[in-house]
Amino acid sequence: MGISLYELAGAEDERRFSPYCWRIRLALRHKGLPFDGIPWRFTEKDRIAFTGQGKVPVLTDGDRVVVDSWAIAAYLDETYADRPSLLGGPSGKGMARFITDWCDGVVLPAVFRLILADIPRHLHDKDVAYFRTSREQRVGMSLEAFCAERGPRLAEFGKLLAPFRQCLGRQPYLAGDAPAWPDYALQSAFQWARGVSPLHLLETDDPVFDWRERMLDAFDGEGRKALGYPV
Amino acid sequence: MGISLYELAGAEDERRFSPYCWRIRLALRHKGLPFDGIPWRFTEKDRIAFTGQGKVPVLTDGDRVVVDSWAIAAYLDETYADRPSLLGGPSGKGMARFITDWCDGVVLPAVFRLILADIPRHLHDKDVAYFRTSREQRVGMSLEAFCAERGPRLAEFGKLLAPFRQCLGRQPYLAGDAPAWPDYALQSAFQWARGVSPLHLLETDDPVFDWRERMLDAFDGEGRKALGYPV
Numbered sequence: 001m002g003i004s005l006y007e008l009a010g011a012e013d014e015r016r017f018s019p020y021c022w023r024i025r026l027a028l029r030h031k032g033l034p035f036d037g038i039p040w041r042f043t044e045k046d047r048i049a050f051t052g053q054g055k056v057p058v059l060t061d062g063d064r065v066v067v068d069s070w071a072i073a074a075y076l077d078e079t080y081a082d083r084p085s086l087l088g089g090p091s092g093k094g095m096a097r098f099i100t101d102w103c104d105g106v107v108l109p110a111v112f113r114l115i116l117a118d119i120p121r122h123l124h125d126k127d128v129a130y131f132r133t134s135r136e137q138r139v140g141m142s143l144e145a146f147c148a149e150r151g152p153r154l155a156e157f158g159k160l161l162a163p164f165r166q167c168l169g170r171q172p173y174l175a176g177d178a179p180a181w182p183d184y185a186l187q188s189a190f191q192w193a194r195g196v197s198p199l200h201l202l203e204t205d206d207p208v209f210d211w212r213e214r215m216l217d218a219f220d221g222e223g224r225k226a227l228g229y230p231v
Numbered sequence: 232m233g234i235s236l237y238e239l240a241g242a243e244d245e246r247r248f249s250p251y252c253w254r255i256r257l258a259l260r261h262k263g264l265p266f267d268g269i270p271w272r273f274t275e276k277d278r279i280a281f282t283g284q285g286k287v288p289v290l291t292d293g294d295r296v297v298v299d300s301w302a303i304a305a306y307l308d309e310t311y312a313d314r315p316s317l318l319g320g321p322s323g324k325g326m327a328r329f330i331t332d333w334c335d336g337v338v339l340p341a342v343f344r345l346i347l348a349d350i351p352r353h354l355h356d357k358d359v360a361y362f363r364t365s366r367e368q369r370v371g372m373s374l375e376a377f378c379a380e381r382g383p384r385l386a387e388f389g390k391l392l393a394p395f396r397q398c399l400g401r402q403p404y405l406a407g408d409a410p411a412w413p414d415y416a417l418q419s420a421f422q423w424a425r426g427v428s429p430l431h432l433l434e435t436d437d438p439v440f441d442w443r444e445r446m447l448d449a450f451d452g453e454g455r456k457a458l459g460y461p462v
Binding site for chain 2: 085088089093095098101102105162163166174175176182
């Protein structure tokens with residue numbers, strides 16, 4: 001049966017841009033587990049109805065179905081415990097959870113604010129109306145109004161990364177000497193942006209830029225080979 | 232010889248308020264290592280001249296001298312590896328470093344801005360002039376002007392804790408099921424405030440408040456018994 005990963009895709013099957021799916025793609029590569037990445041669109045709720053919910057990532061492993069990126073990461077570490085750890089074992093898992101909350105609560109919303117208006121042009125035709133309507137309802141204005149004033153927001157985004165920038169003065173990865181789940185969670189924000197937006201989020205002299213280069217190169221350039229914009 | 236910890240003290244020997252010293256005090260309790268806490272004042276540079284620098288915490292362990300709170304934590308984990316880990320081993324250490332950078336770069340500066348003006352009244356007489364002059368030079372204004380507008384800054388401080396608040400929905404401590412270094416690093420910010428300022432940093436219905444209660448109670452109430460204000 002093997003492992004399958006349902007991933008959000010855009011107009012092209014190859015344009016995968018969901019940050020929550022990206023962290024699982026990188027996590028599977030980290031574990032060295034082969035998998036099929038199955039393109040899925042927002043409006044194809046019926047295709048994942050078997051999960052009892054309507055969001056990706058969805059991971060199927062034989063008969064097992066796991067949803068929610070954190071739950072999938074924990075599942076992979078438990079089930080494939082003989083392979084390189086994602087979360088750093090029991091002592092690391094709590095810290096990995098906090099760092100994931102930092103990524104999701106601080107970094108992703110800032111990226112969202114910068115790139116949301118770029119997304120519709122890369123969506124599959126069948127998703128465009130759903131996406132615009134649901135997201136404009138969520139943010140309470142047009143996507144274009146929401147993403148105005150990019151200049152100051154980009155500077156603000158740079159400041160939010162300050163603790164990570166500081167950390168990179170001591171170690172090459174968020175998880176230490178080698179990348180692990182926290183790096184994939186953070187890199188997923190950049191893969192998201194890269195997949196849909198021409199905006200350059202980082203200056204080339206930023207240590208975070210260098211880290212992102214390493215992440216784009218990881219696993220035979222998994223992140224860099226993906227369909228998207230140059231960063 | 233045993234372990235000694237030079238800690239910043241205020242007017243009273245018992246008023247210890249440095250966040251960097253507090254995290255080591257809690258770390259030593261975590262490791263179950265007995266130690267002498269030696270009160271030290273800002274202007275007593277000569278008393279720690281043997282370290283080749285002028286800041287506390289300073290830890291002496293027999294003939295060994297270690298400075299810098301992160302270096303001390305790493306030293307304790309390496310030297311007393313058979314005792315409960317602070318940093319979570321090699322896989323946890325990188326994540327612990329990032330969380331420390333988040334505490335130091337995000338949380339401490341926000342607390343600094345709220346309580347700096349409260350510090351002089353709790354300093355030893357010999358430290359007052361040094362502290363005011365050096366800090367006012369650093370912030371470019373009077374301490375009182377620097378700490379004006381506490382209301383909006385307090386609200387901002389609450390927002391900075393959002394990722395931790397989110398994390399507490401899943402686990403009781405920053406490090407997971409039990410406290411470890413990341414918790415001591417964060418709690419040290421609250422011990423600092425508690426030692427010198429009557430300001431209430433957290434609302435009682437905040438999950439972070441409950442976490443802080445647990446931290447104040449830890450190790451037979453080490454944090455709560457210390458001289459300071461009720462929180």
